[in-house]
Amino acid sequence: MMRSFYADLGEPFEEVRAERALRALLADPSYGAAWVFREDGRAIGYLVVTHGYSLEFGGRDAFVDEVYVVPEMRGRGLGARALVLAEEHCRHQRIAALRLEVHHENRRALALYERNGFEAHDRYLMTKWL
Numbered sequence: 001m002m003r004s005f006y007a008d009l010g011e012p013f014e015e016v017r018a019e020r021a022l023r024a025l026l027a028d029p030s031y032g033a034a035w036v037f038r039e040d041g042r043a044i045g046y047l048v049v050t051h052g053y054s055l056e057f058g059g060r061d062a063f064v065d066e067v068y069v070v071p072e073m074r075g076r077g078l079g080a081r082a083l084v085l086a087e088e089h090c091r092h093q094r095i096a097a098l099r100l101e102v103h104h105e106n107r108r109a110l111a112l113y114e115r116n117g118f119e120a121h122d123r124y125l126m127t128k129w130l
Helices: 002-009 015-027 078-092 107-115
Strands: 032-039 042-054 059-069 097-100
Touching: 002 059, 015 032, 015 042, 032 059, 032 078, 042 078, 059 078, 078 097, 078 107
Parallel strands: 059 097
Antiparallel strands: 032 042, 042 059
């Protein structure tokens, strides 16, 4: 499913790097958590939440790093349920803020996130690879 997620984004999928990062996340709960959603034993989506810390947001924060639902299951509320799960996880971990990244042209995802209480900020998320 990760390969499909990256393909949907138009991003290259580096399997070795992704597998190494996922193994590290699963081995150390301080990094965050991951869930796979199933229906009738078949994987239909997944969610990854990573943990961080932010003075601006008042302490521990978290990031919805990846949320994916297979195309044939979209529009059935699974994305909203994934966000509720992420929020419950964060509240249990005493995390102050849950953040995410969404492409500005992905109107469907933007609407989902706004319906679930996320607010846009007039900022750019920038990256420098180290």
